[in-house]
Amino acid sequence: MSRTEYFNVAEIFGENVFSDAVMQERLPKKVYRKLKDVINEGRELDLETADVVAHEMKEWAIDKGATHYTHWFQPLNGVTAEKHDSFITAPMENGRVLMSFSGKELIKGEPDASSFPSGGLRATFEARGYTAWDCTSPAFVRQDAAGATLCIPTAFCSYTGDALDQKTPLLRSMEAINDQALRLIRLFGNTTSKRVTPSVGPEQEYFIVDREKYLQRKDLIFTGRTLFGAMPPKGQEMEDHYFGAIRERIAAFMKDVNVELWKLGVTAKTQHNEVAPAQHELAPIYAEANIAVDHNQLVMETLKKVAGRHGLQCLLHEKPFAGVNGSGKHNNWSIITDDGINLLDPGKTPHENIQFLLVLTCILKAVDIHADLLRESAADVGNDHRLGANEAPPAIVSVYLGEQLQDVLTQLISTGAATHSIKGQKLETGVRTLPEFMKDATDRNRTSPFAFTGNKFEFRMVGSQDSVAQSSVVLNTIVAEAFSEVCDVLEQTDDFEMAVHDLIKENATNHQRIVFNGNGYSEEWVEEAIKRGLPNITSMVDAIPALNTEKSVALFERFKVFTKAELDSRVEIEYELYSKEINIEAKAMIDIATKQIIPAVIRYTTVLAQSVTAVRSACDADVSVQTAILTEVSSLLADTRKALVTLQEVTEQAASMAAGREQAVYYRDVVMRAMDELRTPVDRLEMLVDKSMWPMPSYGDLIFEV
Numbered sequence: 001m002s003r004t005e006y007f008n009v010a011e012i013f014g015e016n017v018f019s020d021a022v023m024q025e026r027l028p029k030k031v032y033r034k035l036k037d038v039i040n041e042g043r044e045l046d047l048e049t050a051d052v053v054a055h056e057m058k059e060w061a062i063d064k065g066a067t068h069y070t071h072w073f074q075p076l077n078g079v080t081a082e083k084h085d086s087f088i089t090a091p092m093e094n095g096r097v098l099m100s101f102s103g104k105e106l107i108k109g110e111p112d113a114s115s116f117p118s119g120g121l122r123a124t125f126e127a128r129g130y131t132a133w134d135c136t137s138p139a140f141v142r143q144d145a146a147g148a149t150l151c152i153p154t155a156f157c158s159y160t161g162d163a164l165d166q167k168t169p170l171l172r173s174m175e176a177i178n179d180q181a182l183r184l185i186r187l188f189g190n191t192t193s194k195r196v197t198p199s200v201g202p203e204q205e206y207f208i209v210d211r212e213k214y215l216q217r218k219d220l221i222f223t224g225r226t227l228f229g230a231m232p233p234k235g236q237e238m239e240d241h242y243f244g245a246i247r248e249r250i251a252a253f254m255k256d257v258n259v260e261l262w263k264l265g266v267t268a269k270t271q272h273n274e275v276a277p278a279q280h281e282l283a284p285i286y287a288e289a290n291i292a293v294d295h296n297q298l299v300m301e302t303l304k305k306v307a308g309r310h311g312l313q314c315l316l317h318e319k320p321f322a323g324v325n326g327s328g329k330h331n332n333w334s335i336i337t338d339d340g341i342n343l344l345d346p347g348k349t350p351h352e353n354i355q356f357l358l359v360l361t362c363i364l365k366a367v368d369i370h371a372d373l374l375r376e377s378a379a380d381v382g383n384d385h386r387l388g389a390n391e392a393p394p395a396i397v398s399v400y401l402g403e404q405l406q407d408v409l410t411q412l413i414s415t416g417a418a419t420h421s422i423k424g425q426k427l428e429t430g431v432r433t434l435p436e437f438m439k440d441a442t443d444r445n446r447t448s449p450f451a452f453t454g455n456k457f458e459f460r461m462v463g464s465q466d467s468v469a470q471s472s473v474v475l476n477t478i479v480a481e482a483f484s485e486v487c488d489v490l491e492q493t494d495d496f497e498m499a500v501h502d503l504i505k506e507n508a509t510n511h512q513r514i515v516f517n518g519n520g521y522s523e524e525w526v527e528e529a530i531k532r533g534l535p536n537i538t539s540m541v542d543a544i545p546a547l548n549t550e551k552s553v554a555l556f557e558r559f560k561v562f563t564k565a566e567l568d569s570r571v572e573i574e575y576e577l578y579s580k581e582i583n584i585e586a587k588a589m590i591d592i593a594t595k596q597i598i599p600a601v602i603r604y605t606t607v608l609a610q611s612v613t614a615v616r617s618a619c620d621a622d623v624s625v626q627t628a629i630l631t632e633v634s635s636l637l638a639d640t641r642k643a644l645v646t647l648q649e650v651t652e653q654a655a656s657m658a659a660g661r662e663q664a665v666y667y668r669d670v671v672m673r674a675m676d677e678l679r680t681p682v683d684r685l686e687m688l689v690d691k692s693m694w695p696m697p698s699y700g701d702l703i704f705e706v
């Protein structure tokens with residue numbers, strides 16, 4: 001689509017989605033009702049209904065040009081997976097084929113599970129795995145170079161029913177919080193809401209670089225991040241990129257991304273430049289958690305695909321460039337009833353809203369007790385470079401409430417009752433012609449990992465390439481637990497008001513250590529957090545054990561989100577994933593240093609040496625500069641070679657170890673250190689060697705010349 005072409009968003013929005021409107025139009029009334037019951041009330045789907053739905057879905061998809069269908073699922077390797085089948089059936093006698101798609105094919109798929117991570121849940125010889133239609137997330141047609149494909153969002157399980165994906169536990173956790181939140185609001189007299197669903201709005205950060213340059217960086221190609229690279233003269237210190245005017249080339253890309261996403265029913269809403277040069281953000285309007293998770297996968301896929309069409313490359317890694325801001329994904333989370341009541345909405349006078357205060361203090365309790373799990377949910381290999389680093393939330397989980405709620409809580413804790421709420425003031429700009437409006441009662445705190453932002457919490461630890469599923473699973477389940485505990489008390493009491501009041505006070509008092517409203521990036525906070533006994537888990541390897549502690553197993557088994565076996569398997573998978581990724585990074589470094597950097601530096605030293613001899617034989621001029629550079633470069637070259645040999649040795653050693661915690665720890669403590677030691681002399685060499693001889697584009701080339 002050219003830049004001058006305009007279009008109507010409302011017309012294209014959702015045009016490739018088998019949406020409620022399409023279903024209503026195409027399905028016989030009875031079938032439509034049945035399906036809605038399945039979707040809204042979790043009824044079971046019968047094959048007869050599935051057959052009709054499948055048929056209509058196929059007809060609709062074929063109208064959109066679809067030739068294939070795929071069960072689209074999210075295994076535990078971080079990307080979405082799909083296997084395509086065409087609609088054609090065996091040729092008939094006249095040689096023609098029919099296009100068919102049965103209910104059975106819609107609801108059940110059978111990919112070979114042995115090639116996906118399962119962490120011991122399934123031996124390779126027991127390869128069966130099933131994908132099952134998640135009818136709560138709409139099917140869609142994806143159009144690209146491969147043609148058009150009907151994509152059916154599915155959950156992925158082993159032959160024994162163990163979850164092998166992100167979606168299964170997410171759906172289970174949504175049921176858990178639905179059950180417990182309904183219990184809670186019933187106690188407060190709500191008899192009309194039928195369902196409570198967690199809503200998620202994931203904000204996605206990413207980098208865009210020129211594809212030609214990207215292709216000259218083997219580290220970016222193999223690992224998604226740069227493994228070498230000296231800092232350019234200008235970094236982000238001018239802070240001139242954040243919210244800056246969007247360049248034409250990027251704007252054209254963003255426009256196409258939006259169009260693609262809108263067609264897929266993804267409500268792409270906000271886009272802007274981020275803090276680092278070449279860094280941007282895209283946020284959709286929030287949706288029910290499982291749809292939001294699916295949509296976020298589509299957002300990531302679309303960013304990558306459309307970037308390619310514009311000669312660009314999208315980097316979703318959390319830390320593509322050392323020393324430059326990393327990318328995250330904010331999980332904006334709230335709990336909303338089917339009739340639109342947000343349980344996290346404090347209203348204008350929160351001190352009077354006891355249901356809200358109970359919900360809020362339950363969340364404080366949940367986050368305090370399970371801070372380790374929440375931290376784990378944001379653990380991924382790339383995020384280790386970000387969490388605890390300067391620009392991101394530190395690895396300590398704490399909650400920001402803001403002035404207004406903090407004040408209410410303080411009143412509650414100190415006097416046992418809250419009598420007033422701080423109100424928003426008029427914004428005074430000192431300029432009469434500017435409109436006057438009321439400020440929010442509370443400022444924002446961008447340094448908090450878990451911040452209350454008006455009517456939702458924003459969990460900011462998640463990594464940019466990670467799924468928002470795990471953090472949503474943890475939030476849903478830990479809050480379900482806290483709700484169930486207060487309901488246990490409230491369902492037994494004779495004096496409801498008093499009991500609610502006591503529970504609010506108890507939760508607020510017992511868990512106030514998790515609340516921190518100050519600067520989360522300061523050194524003092526790290527020390528203060530230690531005093532408060534809050535965990536500061538700075539690496540993925542140390543975060544993983546939280547998954548299958550006794551506390552975690554009890555929590556997840558109680559709410560039927562994970563079995564112990566599933567948790568154990570995830571622990572195994574995560575250690576393995578960690579080791580594999582670092583192994584790839586180490587091998588990529590070895591490869592680049594051996595085949596690109598050392599040869600380039602040797603060429604440069606040869607040129608220098610020749611220059612020394614040439615100048616000397618031509619005249620007796622001063623060659624001290626050439627000699628000085630030659631000496632320094634040669635010495636760094638020797639350091640490089642030495643570090644390279646060490647890295648080779650420790651990487652071989654690591655790869656020979658049995659998979660598991662010990663191996664992952666070795667990769668982190670020994671291999672990563674050896675990687676750093678190789679990087680140091682190479683980055684210094686980059687500053688010395690003739691730019692035209694350096695074998696790859698620099699940081700400056702990558703982030704300032706898009």
Ligand code: ADP
Pocket residue numbers: 199200201202203270283284285286332333334335342453455456
């Ligand atoms: P902020 O400036 O705090 O980041 P935005 O309005 O930009 O706020 O919202 C960020 C994300 O949070 C968006 O995806 C938005 O749709 C989502 N969001 C807004 N309200 C809610 C809510 N009640 N529950 C979940 N997500 C929400």
Ligand code: MG
Pocket residue numbers: 203330458
């Ligand atoms: Mg935000």
